[in-house]
Amino acid sequence: MAPPMINYREDGSTYELVEASDDGSRYELVQIRESDAELIGRVNDWLDQGQRDIDAALAAGAQFIINLTKVHTLNCPAVRDKLDLRTMHPFGPQATLDDLREHLQAFGWPRLPEFATEQEINAARRYTRCRRCCPGVLDKAPKAPLTTRAGNIGRSHIGRTADGRALEWVRLERDGVELGFDDGTVHAFDLDARIQFDPKSPGSHQPDFGSIH
Numbered sequence: 001m002a003p004p005m006i007n008y009r010e011d012g013s014t015y016e017l018v019e020a021s022d023d024g025s026r027y028e029l030v031q032i033r034e035s036d037a038e039l040i041g042r043v044n045d046w047l048d049q050g051q052r053d054i055d056a057a058l059a060a061g062a063q064f065i066i067n068l069t070k071v072h073t074l075n076c077p078a079v080r081d082k083l084d085l086r087t088m089h090p091f092g093p094q095a096t097l098d099d100l101r102e103h104l105q106a107f108g109w110p111r112l113p114e115f116a117t118e119q120e121i122n123a124a125r126r127y128t129r130c131r132r133c134c135p136g137v138l139d140k141a142p143k144a145p146l147t148t149r150a151g152n153i154g155r156s157h158i159g160r161t162a163d164g165r166a167l168e169w170v171r172l173e174r175d176g177v178e179l180g181f182d183d184g185t186v187h188a189f190d191l192d193a194r195i196q197f198d199p200k201s202p203g204s205h206q207p208d209f210g211s212i213h
């Protein structure tokens, strides 16, 4: 196969010939490197739009920054550069065009920060509070205890414990299930009731749900 024909333009952009008719009268070029001016234009457009979105969010009353799974105050040193996109990596005053070109090719555009109000964060309870800026919001909610639907309990659950008693037998009825435990007790449940077994092996690193109700 013939090596691809590369077409260099004076502005620094390059094109690769991908298809040509036999007589060469029709051909298709694909740009494989944009010119510096094109790159600068594209970056500026992205920065302008992103900064408008950030400023609008702040003007609308955003109180906290959410970065991945963590919540920060607006002036936390760990995320403050995200409020001014032109200072943020990979832009910043030190960035060269070649650095930028490489970075954008490898990683794409950086993630824009997300914002939330105290009310939104406290309602979601999905974010860990940053230890550095200690935002005045509720921390991520503890995991809900794992439960099993009574109707799904079967032979594989025999031996599991609930409140320290081991399950010895299961009897599935038409509209419920009976569970027999090793202390001689028998409990009947609706099929949709949720049963909370103890964590599988008490010595393992499984979280202890016993104290959460």
Ligand SMILES: [Zn+2]
Binding pocket: 071, 072, 073, 076, 077, 078, 079, 130, 131, 132, 133, 134
């Ligand atoms: Zn922080």
